[in-house]
Amino acid sequence: MSGVSVPVRVRPGAGRTRVGGRYEGPHGPALIIAVGAPAVDGKATEAVRKALAAALEIRPREVALRLGATNRDKVFTVTAPAQDWQDRLTTLRDSAG
Numbered sequence: 001m002s003g004v005s006v007p008v009r010v011r012p013g014a015g016r017t018r019v020g021g022r023y024e025g026p027h028g029p030a031l032i033i034a035v036g037a038p039a040v041d042g043k044a045t046e047a048v049r050k051a052l053a054a055a056l057e058i059r060p061r062e063v064a065l066r067l068g069a070t071n072r073d074k075v076f077t078v079t080a081p082a083q084d085w086q087d088r089l090t091t092l093r094d095s096a097g
Contacts, residue, residue: 006077010031027067
């Protein structure tokens with residue numbers, strides 16, 4: 001599968017799902033995603049995958065975990081055309097909001 005790598009920092013067990021903010025992680029500047037799902041049995045990872053797809057306004061099937069199944073620092077591969085979502089990613093990751 002080809003696509004673009006998107007580093008993500010996960011905050012499981014949050015009160016609500018929130019996508020936004022920047023974290024200087026081991027895979028480069030990462031988008032912070034907080035989800036209500038616990039970090040058990042891949043539940044948080046799946047919630048993050050869906051939240052990332054929703055935030056980028058692409059289909060969940062266009063987002064796949066590449067690295068970090070059991071880590072808070074993950075890398076997802078996005079197979080949707082980058083021109084469709086790259087600006088949204090930059091805004092979410094780099095805005096102060």
